[in-house]
Amino acid sequence: xxxxxxxLSRQESFKNFMLRFRMFRNTAWRFVAGERVEDAIRAAxxxxxxxxxxxxxxxxxxxxxxxDAQRTTGEIVSLxxxxxxxxVDCNVSVKLTQLxxxxxxELCFQNLARIVRHSAGLxxxxxxxxxDSSYTDRTLDIVQRVHRETPNVGTVIQSYLYRSEKDVQNLxxxxxxIRLCKGAYLEPATVAFKKKRDTxxxxxxxxxxxxxxxxxxxxxxxxxxxxDAIKQFAGERNIAKDSFEFQMLFGIRRxxxxxxxxxxxxxxxxxxxxxxxxxxxxxxLAERPANIVFILRNLVKK
Numbered sequence: 001x002x003x004x005x006x007x008l009s010r011q012e013s014f015k016n017f018m019l020r021f022r023m024f025r026n027t028a029w030r031f032v033a034g035e036r037v038e039d040a041i042r043a044a045x046x047x048x049x050x051x052x053x054x055x056x057x058x059x060x061x062x063x064x065x066x067x068d069a070q071r072t073t074g075e076i077v078s079l080x081x082x083x084x085x086x087x088v089d090c091n092v093s094v095k096l097t098q099l100x101x102x103x104x105x106e107l108c109f110q111n112l113a114r115i116v117r118h119s120a121g122l123x124x125x126x127x128x129x130x131x132d133s134s135y136t137d138r139t140l141d142i143v144q145r146v147h148r149e150t151p152n153v154g155t156v157i158q159s160y161l162y163r164s165e166k167d168v169q170n171l172x173x174x175x176x177x178i179r180l181c182k183g184a185y186l187e188p189a190t191v192a193f194k195k196k197r198d199t200x201x202x203x204x205x206x207x208x209x210x211x212x213x214x215x216x217x218x219x220x221x222x223x224x225x226x227x228d229a230i231k232q233f234a235g236e237r238n239i240a241k242d243s244f245e246f247q248m249l250f251g252i253r254r255x256x257x258x259x260x261x262x263x264x265x266x267x268x269x270x271x272x273x274x275x276x277x278x279x280x281x282x283x284x285l286a287e288r289p290a291n292i293v294f295i296l297r298n299l300v301k302k
Contacts, residue, residue, distance in 0.1 A: 028281045035273065035275050037058075041082070043271050044090050045088065051261045051267075052257055052258075052267045052269055053268040053269070057093040059275075059276045060095070061095050061131065062097045065103070069108070076094060077115060080118055084123075090271075092124065092126055092127070094112070094126060094127070094128055096128060112143075117150050120150050124152065126154075128142075130156035132187065133187055143155045147174065153176075154178060159206055161183065161192050163191070164202065164206060176215075177216055178210055178218070180207060180218070181220040182199050200223070204230070207219055212237065218246075241263075245268050250269055
């Protein structure tokens, strides 16, 4: 099922067919704030009223032209200006393929450097998302290059990849903050764990290393047993609650987000928005197949 949903995320004809159904679009808004920056700002403000921070993501990936990459870069710079002017408390997340990584490493580096420098001037922080494993080396190389010039940038590591222990060690050595997640792409067994228990074990081991690094990291999971294990470890090691943050996806486990906030932990929610929401939405369905049943039941309703 997961592989099939990820396949459909790349099929434009299926997207056009499903968009005819209002229920499909309405379900997408459970995971995506909307198509406009105003939607993301509204969501961030609502979260902040609950004591929860945000990171905004203008959705899009695999740009096909240099002009498109430059235009996206400009849109993200404008987002930084807009959130600063309106005093919206948030970080901004970006994907390197939307900044032209498929078109050339130097083009992508220049676009990311422009965004990070602009964010630094406004007192902000940029998180570079991780894509599938074919991009991992290039992503880490570019992040480290930018970080040497402007340090208000971090990246993401996925615990289902065998290589992640080494990558975490390297990033910590370079004093680069990490968001740790389990991973949402369909990877071959040659590079990634196939069993959940192996991914979970690696996630917990990497988290323990990160929490003891003295750097500020994001622990991105909705897995309650995992969260409980992390809280127990942090408590046993006297790791302050404000020295790291739990991160979750927009629209998922709002009850758990609020509970952690009430317990004194920092929580940040990833707020995606924009017109290119379809691939992101399908990956969320692949992670939570129960939502497929919800959609199919409601497609036949008026």
